Amino acid sequence: ETGVTQTPRHLVMGMTNKKSLKCEQHLGHNAMYWYKQSAKKPLELMFVYNFKEQTENNSVPSRFSPECPNSSHLFLHLHTLQPEDSALYLCASSQDGQRINYGYTFGSGTRLTVV
């Protein structure tokens, strides 16, 4: 596989459920990101990992918990979400989180619906 792969593509979960989103990149990049995209809003940065270390937590509620076991894999653990958390969750990677000269490569996203 090439690029950035996200699973699942679609997820419907109840407010009391626990689920995880998975992201894997095959580009040899060292930085990975979680973004949230709600309808008619700009992409919102949630978390940044550079060389497996979390370098940014953009005031994200604790019901979202990231995990980065290595430079190629990134998870977003979800629990007790709210309906307003329904959105497209995008994973991205870049060569180096410090220098973003070459932009990001995004995964195809997980469309999350909280019921």
Added chain:
Amino acid sequence: RKEVEQDPGPFNVPEGATVAFNCTYSNSASQSFFWYRQDCRKEPKLLMSVYSSGNEDGRFTAQLNRASQYISLLIRDSKLSDSATYLCVVAFTGGFKTIFGAGTRLFVKA
């Protein structure tokens, strides 16, 4: 003032038309600039980086004006397949901070 502002559109243009989008940014410390394209219900994809001297990629031309703090994207000879949302992106080197604009919708009609 938003950190990155774009006209949301939509821009409705006929095939073959030339269309231009502008994007303004508020932080003069911005280092890197990009245009991304996002199709409906798909992920954003890098269209082109924007360099100080301006750059061209086929029908697409990007310009940066640091003094006025805006970037632009010009699309010549529009195709139906150019219909998408175009996102302006501003990044700060060393700060892990990248700001996305809300996007400009483009519809190209036959």
